[in-house]
Amino acid sequence: MFAMSNPERPVRLGFVGVGSRGTSMLQTALMLEGVEITAISDIVPERVERAQQLVMESGQPKPKGFTGEEDYKKIADLTNVDAVFTATPWSLHTPVMVATMKAGKYGGTEMPACDGYEEAWELVETAEQTGMHCMLLENYAYMRNVMMVLNMVRHGLFGELTHCETGYQHDVRYATIGDQGELLWRAHERYLHHTGNRYPTHAIGPVSQWIDINRGNKFEYLVSMSSRSLGLNHYVAKNYGADHPNAKRQYKAGDVNCTLIQTANGITVTLYYDSLSPRPVDFIYRIQGTKGIYSGTLDKIYLEDTSPVPHQWEDIEKYVEEYDHPLWKKYGDIAVQTGHGGSDYLCMRDFVEAIRHQAAFPIDVYDAATWSIITKLTEESVLNKSKPVDFPDFTRSKWRERKPLPIVNS
Ligand SMILES: NC(=O)c1ccc[n+]([C@@H]2O[C@H](COP(=O)([O-])OP(=O)(O)OC[C@H]3O[C@@H](n4cnc5c(N)ncnc54)[C@H](O)[C@@H]3O)[C@@H](O)[C@H]2O)c1
Incomplete structure (x- = not known):
């Protein structure tokens, strides 16, 4: 079951991989209204701590931290996580998305989303079978x-x-x-x-x-x-x-x-x-x-x-x-404060709004x-x-x- 039922409630995100890209998108997510970061995972403990610190500095409670190789599975199962975003190396994108959708959550991934035919079909079939959505956060x-x-x-x-x-x-x-x-x-x-x-x-x-x-x-x-x-x-x-x-x-x-x-x-x-x-x-x-x-x-x-x-x-x-x-006319002034010419903001915003309204993702x-x-x-x-x-x-x-x-x- 998809954990979110009330569009008025904040969208609660888990982040897997908070290196360079994950941290930047975390900061972008923190700029959006009605978003809470409730879980962070990275195999490098200092990166988890840095991310937790960023979340707390924004005024939110400390998110739960994880450092195990496969702790993305634990994040997917958390009841206070509505969706998971992954910015790990490529080989983990499909495993993280599949675990997330199987746990009844929406997923968002950096690119490429999958490696080869088998992973591509696994991604598609998991989405179809679970009724969950997976977005490629293609900021470009x-x-x-x-x-x-x-x-x-x-x-x-x-x-x-x-x-x-x-x-x-x-x-x-x-x-x-x-x-x-x-x-x-x-x-x-x-x-x-x-x-x-x-x-x-x-x-x-x-x-x-x-x-x-x-x-x-x-x-x-x-x-x-x-x-x-x-x-x-x-x-x-x-x-x-x-x-x-x-x-x-x-x-x-x-x-x-x-x-x-x-x-x-x-x-x-x-x-x-x-x-x-x-x-x-x-x-x-x-x-x-x-x-x-x-x-x-x-x-x-x-x-x-x-x-x-x-x-x-x-x-x-x-x-x-x-x-x-x-969207650029409406949000351009705030978007340009984020990475890649402001595209990061609009991309993360579309991700979050689709989760909030339980709608399909544009990508x-x-x-x-x-x-x-x-x-x-x-x-x-x-x-x-x-x-x-x-x-x-x-x-x-x-x-x-x-x-x-x-x-x-x-
Ligand atoms: N959209 C864009 O503009 C853009 C820009 C840069 C990178 N990317 C993509 O983002 C992804 C990450 O790139 P990066 O530059 O941030 O790399 P990075 O090496 O800085 O970050 C990857 C992070 O994943 C962590 N990690 C590795 N295995 C893990 C595991 N099992 N569980 C949790 N965390 C794990 C690493 O410790 C690291 O902190 C790549 O897929 C890359 O292609 C996209």
Whole structure:
């Protein structure tokens, strides 16, 4: 049974994993009204204590602390926890969510939500069997520019859509190699033994919403190719010496992965994963159709019938007043105080409000599985001369009837 029955009562959250991301999202949750943090778990006791301290400093009672490897199961069973949010390494996301849903609670996870077909189906089937919901807290789907584009898509500004381009293009070598040149968990999860696109959801999430994936459209298949692997070797050699074992190690992941996705209604997507090269951040977020194009790289737009100069980009400012997403108009001032340009606030807020009203999440278990399985599909394609690999239909044909995401959920 879902523990919450009264929408007037605070939403009580348990946090599993309070490292960098978990702590930041904890602080974001503490900014929301009607939220209590009642349980914290991390295998590093000092992190649990730090998190408990943050909760108490906000005026709430000390949450119960846990430090065991599998104590997320105890948290799921607590009667004063309505939902669990996990920001652990990837390998724990599905186990934590499954234990949470089986205990009759809502779950929220960092990304990717699952690793491979088995976990993806386990996540979907547990949600279906328990009637509980699991949200991928994909904060990049809450960025101001991508939400404005979603609003513009709904107003038909780009006409009939044809193509999107997106990518996680962010140099994360600093978070992959430790300060003695050792491999951190990102190296193990993403680069050492695997190839393909190991972190697809920041990039594919907003685009999936623009083109109604799992809600009238679906990803059909992809083809993927990776470049050679040099970035981590160069980084370790430069910072810790050419003789460091991790400077000489063979990493399986190519530095740049490029994927093409075909969808049921013919809209194509180019998806990049470029995280091991020296480069500034650029998530691309380009959308185009019969009437025009938006480029997130440039943050500019071109609409054939209304842009003042033919063939020339137009600044986006002119469109903000009319098309800024209603949630950004309402909460923008407070949201910008949180991480990732304010997207963390709106993401956590949607999570909490769905729990409060016992509603479905805007990024649900089907989205979580579909966006996350790209890790597996791209690896299969890369290892087989870029052969096409079909997407599983986690909705089991329900994508045909499911309604496009509303502009405002609550
Ligand atoms: N959405 C975003 O913008 C964003 C940004 C950064 C990281 N992330 C994601 O957040 C997750 C965590 O990343 P991070 O950078 O905070 O890493 P981190 O290493 O700082 O934090 C992970 C925490 O999980 C804890 N942990 C490990 N095993 C555990 C267990 N069995 N039970 C409880 N806690 C356990 C670790 O001790 C650590 O404190 C990853 O999935 C990552 O991909 C998302």
